Amino acid sequence: MVIAKTKNMCCYLYYVQQNAQKLKHIISVLLDCTGEMQQLHTHMQDKYFPLQMAECCLCGISRVILLNNPLSGALILAALLLESSWQALLWMLGLLASTFTAIILGQDCEEVSSGLHGFNGILVALLMGWFSSAGDWYWWLLLPVCLAFLYSSLSSFLGRWDLPVSIFPFNTVTLLYLACTGTSNPYFPNYPAQPPGAPESTNHTQLHVPQLLQGVVLGVGQIFACGTLGPSLLILGAVFLFSPILAVSGISTMAGKSELKANISRTVFCRNNISKVSPRPQRD
Numbered sequence: 001m002v003i004a005k006t007k008n009m010c011c012y013l014y015y016v017q018q019n020a021q022k023l024k025h026i027i028s029v030l031l032d033c034t035g036e037m038q039q040l041h042t043h044m045q046d047k048y049f050p051l052q053m054a055e056c057c058l059c060g061i062s063r064v065i066l067l068n069n070p071l072s073g074a075l076i077l078a079a080l081l082l083e084s085s086w087q088a089l090l091w092m093l094g095l096l097a098s099t100f101t102a103i104i105l106g107q108d109c110e111e112v113s114s115g116l117h118g119f120n121g122i123l124v125a126l127l128m129g130w131f132s133s134a135g136d137w138y139w140w141l142l143l144p145v146c147l148a149f150l151y152s153s154l155s156s157f158l159g160r161w162d163l164p165v166s167i168f169p170f171n172t173v174t175l176l177y178l179a180c181t182g183t184s185n186p187y188f189p190n191y192p193a194q195p196p197g198a199p200e201s202t203n204h205t206q207l208h209v210p211q212l213l214q215g216v217v218l219g220v221g222q223i224f225a226c227g228t229l230g231p232s233l234l235i236l237g238a239v240f241l242f243s244p245i246l247a248v249s250g251i252s253t254m255a256g257k258s259e260l261k262a263n264i265s266r267t268v269f270c271r272n273n274i275s276k277v278s279p280r281p282q283r284d
Contacts, residue, residue: 060118
């Protein structure tokens with residue numbers, strides 16, 4: 001009887017040990033997928049050029065929100081494909097134009113592989129497609145998207161004086177494009193600029209928690225012009241994969257801003273109603 005109990009205990013301990021090793025291996029793999037995935041970057045150094053280019057492009061996609069993780073870039077790309085395949089095509093064209101220009105100009109290999117020369121091309125292509133009023137699959141728009149190569153040119157020019165480039169090319173190209181095309185251009189029409197507004201029938205005196213939480217997630221997706229919940233969750237998952245602390249911090253910040261806007265709107269709404277009900281007496 002004692003021998004049987006001892007044997008069962010040994011089997012149980014062996015089973016627990018095996019599961020603990022599997023769990024430890026799973027946690028180790030998950031930790032390798034977070035952060036900048038330096039092991040994958042080192043492993044890809046001696047691989048074929050298409051594989052290195054794929055990693056570079058995925059890192060460039062994640063660089064838009066200050067990440068540097070190819071898996072995060074893959075999640076963001078999946079989110080954009082789910083939102084709009086036309087926008088995804090513009091993205092990839094701008095990304096490839098900027099990255100190949102950096103390679104042709106002989107920019108630093110480490111900067112190219114980390115995606116620093118790709119995210120400006122993504123932003124240019126994103127806003128060109130967003131402001132265009134010609135609709136999706138307007139093939140003429142593929143031509144100005146190729147202007148995303150400006151980052152690589154300015155990077156080598158401004159680097160002589162140690163001036164940061166950052167998103168300066170993105171702002172320059174986008175503003176020049178909008179100024180040169182306008183709203184009545186026969187080939188590249190854009191939407192006219194209109195001030196944001198809200199319907200007057202909105203009740204600002206009540207706070208709906210589900211809508212607030214949904215607005216927080218959609219606020220993350222608006223970085224990439226995604227207005228639906230599914231792609232926004234994928235983008236939030238990409239941030240969480242890179243850094244859970246960064247994701248929680250971003251959610252807290254968005255929730256705080258949403259709550260502040262709700263309180264301000266509620267206060268303004270109440271003051272307007274009070275002024276309508278009891279107007280201020282006029283002095284003689």
